Amino acid sequence: MAEAASFLLNEELVAIPTETVYGLAGNALNAAVVLKIFEAKERPSFDPLIVHIPSKEVALLYAKDVPPVALMLMEAFWPGPLTLVLKKKSIIPDVVTSGLDTVGLRMPNHPMTLALLNTIDFPLAAPSANPFGYISPTTAQHVVDQLHSKIAMVLDGGACTVGVESTIVGFENGETVIYRLGGLTLEDIRKVAGDVVVCVNSSSDPKAPGMLKSHYAPSKPLYISNDLNSLIKINENYRLAVICFGNVKINEQHAVYNLSVKSDFKEAASNLFSFLRAIDQRNDIDVIVAALLPEANLGYAINDRLWRAAVK
Numbered sequence: 001m002a003e004a005a006s007f008l009l010n011e012e013l014v015a016i017p018t019e020t021v022y023g024l025a026g027n028a029l030n031a032a033v034v035l036k037i038f039e040a041k042e043r044p045s046f047d048p049l050i051v052h053i054p055s056k057e058v059a060l061l062y063a064k065d066v067p068p069v070a071l072m073l074m075e076a077f078w079p080g081p082l083t084l085v086l087k088k089k090s091i092i093p094d095v096v097t098s099g100l101d102t103v104g105l106r107m108p109n110h111p112m113t114l115a116l117l118n119t120i121d122f123p124l125a126a127p128s129a130n131p132f133g134y135i136s137p138t139t140a141q142h143v144v145d146q147l148h149s150k151i152a153m154v155l156d157g158g159a160c161t162v163g164v165e166s167t168i169v170g171f172e173n174g175e176t177v178i179y180r181l182g183g184l185t186l187e188d189i190r191k192v193a194g195d196v197v198v199c200v201n202s203s204s205d206p207k208a209p210g211m212l213k214s215h216y217a218p219s220k221p222l223y224i225s226n227d228l229n230s231l232i233k234i235n236e237n238y239r240l241a242v243i244c245f246g247n248v249k250i251n252e253q254h255a256v257y258n259l260s261v262k263s264d265f266k267e268a269a270s271n272l273f274s275f276l277r278a279i280d281q282r283n284d285i286d287v288i289v290a291a292l293l294p295e296a297n298l299g300y301a302i303n304d305r306l307w308r309a310a311v312k
Contacts, residue, residue, distance in 0.1 A: 001112060005119045007152040013040060015129040015143040016052075016116065017157025018108035020081050020165050020183050021136040021273065022143050023052065023126030024151065031093040034125050038095075040150040043132040048098040049125040050083050050166070050209050051105050054117035059105045062123065064089050067171050069193050076192045079109035081162050081183025083209070085170035096125050104209050106166055112157040127209065128165065129154075133217055135276045135309075138163050142277060163270035164301050168209065169193075180209070181301040183269065200304060218280040221287050221311045228291040235287050241279040243290035243306075255285060265298040272302055276309065 004014045008026065011033050016025045024041060026033040028051045038045055053059050056074045060066065063086035070084050088103035097103050105123075108114065117124065128136040129143045129151075137143045140156035148154075167182035169189060176193040178186065181200055189196055220241075225231040228244060232254070241255040246263040250256045257275040259268035279288055290306055293299035 001116050001119065001155065004116055004153060004155045008116075008120055008124070011036075012152035013037060013150070014152055015137075015140070015147065015154040016110075016113045016124070016126060017140070017155060017160065018052075018110045018113055018126075019160060019162045020108070021138055021160055021163070022129040022140065022154070023050075023108075023113075023124075024129035024143075024147065025052070025124040025126035028052075028096055028123040028125035029091060029093065030122075031095045034093060034095045037125060037127065040147060041127060041130070041132045043127065045095070046098050047132075048100055048104065048209050049096050049127050050168075051092065051096060051103055052108055052113070052117060052124045052126050053105055054114055055107060058123070059084075059086075059107070062089055062092055062103060063087060063105060069176055070171060072192050073169065073189070074107075077184055077188070078107040079114060080107070081109070081164075081166040082106065082189075083166045083168045083180075083182075085168060085179065102170065104168060110157055112155060116155070135218055135280065136165065136273050137277075138270070138273050142274075159270075159274075161270060162266075163272060163274070164298070164305060167301070169196075172197075181304045183298070183301065185297050186300055187297065217309045218276050218288065220280055220285060222276075222290060222306070222309050223287065224290045224292055224306050224310045226292050228289065231289045231291075235289055238286040239284055241282070241285045241288045243275060243279075243288065245291060245293050248291075255279070255282070259293075259302070265293070265296075265302070268293065269298045269302055272305060 065087045083104045083106040138160040162183040167184040168180035176196045245259045
């Protein structure tokens, strides 16, 4: 971690572990460093970045006019897979927020990264550590495979425990708005915030990180449906990888990737990106078909990632 801190202090990029996915981190207060993040990821400059901080108190150094419900959500879910979009102070460069007057702040729930954030005196801008639009990394090796020549080092904190990105929540006209479904469930947020508005679809002009419609995509075509058997039959002339969930029977001639045989949403979320990546690296697969999960718990977030990765 001392080496990682040294690289960051010297305006280099470091991949960091979080409970959700690995992030590509740099000094969020240095516009030149932030531009390096966009360049390394080949990420559009209109897609804002999440800023990682070590505590609620530090978050208030960079945000202003924070609504009471945001403080309640911080208290309930930080550290954890929750990003809050708040009015930013001028110390946050516009390049971080793509010119928006708001910034996404998050306190990650990973001991190594929290220790690192407490070692340095600046927050870290850190989108997922992968080329833009591709599958998010959930192990250090995933980062090395794709970005090793573009970054100073990868801080290896093991496999991510949540496996899908943070839930993003903002505040508009007195309402609590969910911009991205993620590792914190809709039900949990409602327990603290009450009524919420879900607004996860976006054009090419996103209000928050991770809202672009096309994202998380493997290089092989991915098709999704509630009727998995029909989808398999339609594509039976191809070499198929089948992504499923729960106690289902799939013809053994196909490569089967069951997100969770026991229908555990947390297990499914932690497996999603690693399964997509494993399938994408196989030369004996032409097409991926996937079943949508029940619309409950983390099923909302997993289905959101499947829709964004899918051909249709």
